[in-house]
Amino acid sequence: MRRRGPTGGVLGEGCVVTEEPILKLERLQKVFGGKIHAVDGVDLEVRKRETLALVGESGCGKSTVARLALRLTAPTAGTIAFEGRDITKLPQWKLKSIRRRLQFVFQDPYSSLDPRVTAGASITEPMFVHGLVGFGAKRKAKAGELMEKVGLSARHVDQWPRQFSGGQRQRLGIIRAFSVEPHLIVADEPVSALDVSVRSQVINLLQDLQETVGTAYLFISHDMATVKHIADRVAVMYLGRIMETAPKETFFSAPHHPYSQALLSAVPSSHPRRKRQRVVLPGDPPSPAKTPSGCRFHPRCPMAVDRCRNEVPELRAIGKDHQVACHFAAPNPLNVNELLPAGSTATA
Numbered sequence: 001m002r003r004r005g006p007t008g009g010v011l012g013e014g015c016v017v018t019e020e021p022i023l024k025l026e027r028l029q030k031v032f033g034g035k036i037h038a039v040d041g042v043d044l045e046v047r048k049r050e051t052l053a054l055v056g057e058s059g060c061g062k063s064t065v066a067r068l069a070l071r072l073t074a075p076t077a078g079t080i081a082f083e084g085r086d087i088t089k090l091p092q093w094k095l096k097s098i099r100r101r102l103q104f105v106f107q108d109p110y111s112s113l114d115p116r117v118t119a120g121a122s123i124t125e126p127m128f129v130h131g132l133v134g135f136g137a138k139r140k141a142k143a144g145e146l147m148e149k150v151g152l153s154a155r156h157v158d159q160w161p162r163q164f165s166g167g168q169r170q171r172l173g174i175i176r177a178f179s180v181e182p183h184l185i186v187a188d189e190p191v192s193a194l195d196v197s198v199r200s201q202v203i204n205l206l207q208d209l210q211e212t213v214g215t216a217y218l219f220i221s222h223d224m225a226t227v228k229h230i231a232d233r234v235a236v237m238y239l240g241r242i243m244e245t246a247p248k249e250t251f252f253s254a255p256h257h258p259y260s261q262a263l264l265s266a267v268p269s270s271h272p273r274r275k276r277q278r279v280v281l282p283g284d285p286p287s288p289a290k291t292p293s294g295c296r297f298h299p300r301c302p303m304a305v306d307r308c309r310n311e312v313p314e315l316r317a318i319g320k321d322h323q324v325a326c327h328f329a330a331p332n333p334l335n336v337n338e339l340l341p342a343g344s345t346a347t348a
């Protein structure tokens with residue numbers, strides 16, 4: 001049986017992750033005030049219907065990547081392509097046509113809804129703007145329908161945002177984004193402001209809606225437990241650059257970059273007999289206004305040598321779908337054949 005999305009449209013055959021990128025960032029750069037390199041040469045792609053988690057300590061540039069991907073801020077250099085179209089320099093009036101397919105959910109459920117607009121009017125606003133719902137009673141009925149999809153009562157369409165709890169407000173923000181059946185949602189720490197008790201409900205809601213609509217996520221988070229639950233692939237960011245990208249299973253079982261290893265060492269192992277050795281990094285991340293030479297992780301890296309201070313490591317493939325920016329990252333011996341042209345095999 002064919003499924004229907006929040007607006008009632010017939011959807012495709014469920015949620016199948018494909019290789020095709022829906023969002024492609026190339027050599028993306030954002031410099032604030034002429035010297036703060038918040039994002040510094042980021043290459044990243046999100047594929048159709050997948051969840052790519054972007055992780056890293058606070059201040060590493062994750063949220064700036066989110067704002068750039070949404071074109072809420074203009075890049076200093078590099079390109080942003082959405083569904084194969086270069087949108088880097090598209091004027092705002094032309095961006096309107098893609099806004100329906102590119103939505104967002106932000107961290108703070110308290111600020112994502114206008115306090116002067118009722119819940120029902122707020123969640124149907126994107127549909128109204130794109131001509132998908134009419135006026136008056138029709139719009140109100142649609143609002144009630146949407147609220148029920150996220151477990152809220154349709155009787156509350158006329159309530160003000162302040163009359164809902166934090167978790168309920170985030171549900172409203174999520175269904176507002178999903179109402180127009182977007183192809184990509186940029187979600188910046190969407191559950192980190194919520195109580196632990198409602199966090200898993202909201203994550204499940206995000207997954208259920210993704211399954212129904214087939215939306216891809218660029219999911220920004222610093223919480224590894226959430227990432228492990230929701231991601232298909234993981235990208236690690238440090239001081240404005242991508243350090244590693246890998247499928248979730250590879251990332252959590254065999255992270256290659258020393259920074260990824262340190263991040264994961266802080267996460268308790270779910271296996272009772274497999275205890276992780278905690279890697280404590282010295283100091284705090286340096287200021288993006290004063291990035292270190294060579295590998296920008298070198299002042300904190302336990303494996304750094306002279307070469308690391310002088311030479312920038314490029315992000316390079318070390319396995320299927322696995323890229324690392326470290327001079328010493330070697331292909332996993334089990335995966336070496338994945339890097340060779342089709343039909344050939346590695347010999348000893």
Ligand code: SF4
Nearest residue numbers: 295298301308326327
């Ligand atoms: Fe550490 Fe050097 Fe690798 Fe950077 S390039 S992560 S400093 S070993």
